[in-house]
Amino acid sequence: MRVPFVKMHGLGNDFVVLDARATDLPVLGKGSARAIADRHRGVGCDQIILLEPHATADFAMRIFNADGTEVEACGNASRAVALLHGEPAEIATAGGVVRVVPGDGGASVDMGKPRFDWDDIPLAYAMDTLALPVAWDELDNPAAANVGNPHIVFFVDDANAVLLEELGPRIETDPLFPRRINVNVAQLTGTNELRLRVWERGAGLTRACGTGACATAVSAMRRGLVARTVQVTLPGGPLTIVWNDDDRITMSGPATESFRGDFEWGELA
Structure with a gap:
């Protein structure tokens, strides 16, 4: 199966974006994330971003680091995805819902409330x-x-x-x-x-x-x-x-x- 991707970056923090909102993709696991992120044998990136449908938000964003671990949030990726999406959106992440507004060459992101406990x-x-x-x-x-x-x-x-x-x-x-x-x-x-x-x-x-x-x-x-x-x-x-x-x-x-x-x-x- 050939899978399309978009390579993006926010200030040099780079991503491979995979879009599963309209097309089913194979399961992205730790090993496959590492392979895609590999800068010598794969596409190469800091994070893989997987976009998926969501029941209440506009869509969901899952984030996999280069070592294959899935993490909760990524501000730079949120801006990149906002630019790709092209209009204001609510994006569900494992760290909560973020709200994005694309602008000229970038985006503003409501990152929610910080926690300090x-x-x-x-x-x-x-x-x-x-x-x-x-x-x-x-x-x-x-x-x-x-x-x-x-x-x-x-x-x-x-x-x-x-x-x-x-x-x-x-x-x-x-x-x-x-x-x-x-x-x-x-x-x-x-x-x-x-x-x-x-x-x-x-x-x-x-x-x-x-x-x-x-x-x-x-x-x-x-x-x-x-x-x-x-x-x-x-x-x-x-x-x-x-x-x-x-x-x-x-x-x-x-x-x-x-x-x-x-x-x-x-x-x-």
Whole structure:
């Protein structure tokens, strides 16, 4: 069976989008997701995005990281799918319903309300998520937030100086995080401006992470470092994050379609 796909990216965080809303596709499992994401033998991507029909939302979006694990939410993918869909929509994800509005070259996404209780992250045991009393080498006292998926955020003097490729996998798989964790290191670079690097669970270092930008922004707001609107600049480019008065997060930024193609499911996936 030949399966069409759309290759897209949000600030360099790239996706293979498979659309099963109108056409049945074979079951996408961990092994097939890894094969599609393989940059040498497959299409190559950070995440595979599977669009499916949904009973109450406009459609559903399932997200598989490059290691084949299914995760709850992806802000960059939400913008990409909004651009592909071409009109405002409610999208059901494992992390909740997100609302998207496509715009010129990108989209705005209502990411919902952040959660900060220790068991919502989740952590292995109770502690203050505004400043966790833990450390990994030079990284200490992080904040934690769940914005559809779990994040830990370290505020540092120089985000580029952190050896995130070494510390990221250690922190991701620490027993403190029973569902693993996305690791963010952020630097205040100006008034209401943050620089961010992200180690994404199941994907590694990434050029952009929309949920990471949201988690970092609201954590900085909780600590009084920035106002309720902030620009977060990742290696791939900037996102604008607003924590609204109704407690919901709006993320705005670009998305791009790279190319379209198809592959033989039996040979690749």
